[in-house]
Amino acid sequence: MRIEISGLTKVYKGKGRALDDLDLVVPTGMFGLLGANGAGKTTLMRILAGLLRPTAGTVRVGEHDGTARAGRLAVQQILGYLPQDLGVYPDLTAREFLDYIALLKGIDDRAARRRRVGELLEVVALTGDADRRLRGYSGGMRRRVGIAQALLADPRLLIVDEPTAGLDPEERIRFRTLLSQLAGQRTVLLSTHIVDDVAQTCRELAVLASGRLVFRGTVGDLTRQADGRVWTVVTAGPAPTTGTVVSALPHDDGMRYRVVGDSPPAFDASPAAPNLEDGYLALAQKA
Numbered sequence: 001m002r003i004e005i006s007g008l009t010k011v012y013k014g015k016g017r018a019l020d021d022l023d024l025v026v027p028t029g030m031f032g033l034l035g036a037n038g039a040g041k042t043t044l045m046r047i048l049a050g051l052l053r054p055t056a057g058t059v060r061v062g063e064h065d066g067t068a069r070a071g072r073l074a075v076q077q078i079l080g081y082l083p084q085d086l087g088v089y090p091d092l093t094a095r096e097f098l099d100y101i102a103l104l105k106g107i108d109d110r111a112a113r114r115r116r117v118g119e120l121l122e123v124v125a126l127t128g129d130a131d132r133r134l135r136g137y138s139g140g141m142r143r144r145v146g147i148a149q150a151l152l153a154d155p156r157l158l159i160v161d162e163p164t165a166g167l168d169p170e171e172r173i174r175f176r177t178l179l180s181q182l183a184g185q186r187t188v189l190l191s192t193h194i195v196d197d198v199a200q201t202c203r204e205l206a207v208l209a210s211g212r213l214v215f216r217g218t219v220g221d222l223t224r225q226a227d228g229r230v231w232t233v234v235t236a237g238p239a240p241t242t243g244t245v246v247s248a249l250p251h252d253d254g255m256r257y258r259v260v261g262d263s264p265p266a267f268d269a270s271p272a273a274p275n276l277e278d279g280y281l282a283l284a285q286k287a
């Protein structure tokens with residue numbers, strides 16, 4: 001399922017442009033969307049999900065025109081969306097909650113609903129906890145319930161907005177592994193500001209800044225943005241003041257700083273191999 005976005009612009013009343021003439025093609029598989037808070041990611045996700053009208057531009061999802069009414073309705077049939085702030089009913093169990101959402105989505109047959117909910121609980125590894133109330137669930141378990149509800153209609157396109165924010169490391173890894181597995185047969189658009197989530201799951205990604213596309217390519221391409229711009233330096237003196245310090249670790253001879261910048265932060269700094277986070281920072285520095 002390919003998504004083609006062209007000239008997409010969104011202006012909120014009384015605000016600047018949340019999206020500014022965005023062109024982007026998203027292929028089948030797992031695709032990362034990175035950007036700082038306020039970059040426009042949620043606005044883009046909501047337009048793709050048909051929940052928000054763009055001010056200008058077009059969106060094609062597969063063969064459907066997502067900016068026309070008929071197309072939007074068709075897209076909603078093939079789309080699963082996990083918003084940042086999915087509310088759950090704390091007094092329901094996961095099984096009851098999913099059954100309720102399935103009913104709202106039009107799965108009228110009770111046996112079919114029970115079967116589908118059972119399958120999805122299995123997919124998100126919650127079968128053992130399915131009859132516990134949601135109020136006792138951890139953040140990660142709630143996100144997995146959220147993915148299960150997004151998968152109810154077996155969507156060909158899955159959009160997930162900041163799904164790992166606030167999860168502990170074990171749940172984050174588990175959740176992103178689940179997303180990668182789901183991407184086998186469909187397009188999964190993962191919006192996040194956590195660079196590592198993209199590094200571990202996506203081959204291709206886009207970066208948004210102030211509503212504009214500032215990068216589109218592979219994880220390797222973004223990493224290479226920091227070629228020749230990453231340094232390490234050990235010093236007992238003050239922290240480097242040129243470039244951006246990305247880490248500071250205690251060292252026998254003081255502190256070991258890792259710095260991304262145009263020039264070496266000290267005469268004895270050594271060049272280091274960049275990672276995706278460095279590439280992302282280097283891109284922001286060049287902007």
Ligand SMILES: Nc1ncnc2c1ncn2[C@@H]1O[C@H](COP(=O)(O)OP(=O)(O)OP(=O)(O)O)[C@@H](O)[C@H]1O
Pocket residue numbers: 012013015017018035036037038039040041042043044193
């Ligand atoms: N309903 C709204 N009304 C007015 N302005 C809005 C609305 N929603 C978002 N904005 C503004 O549009 C810009 C883009 O916001 P958006 O939520 O799309 O960014 P984001 O990249 O998803 O950020 P975050 O990670 O914080 O959710 C921001 O400046 C935001 O303040």
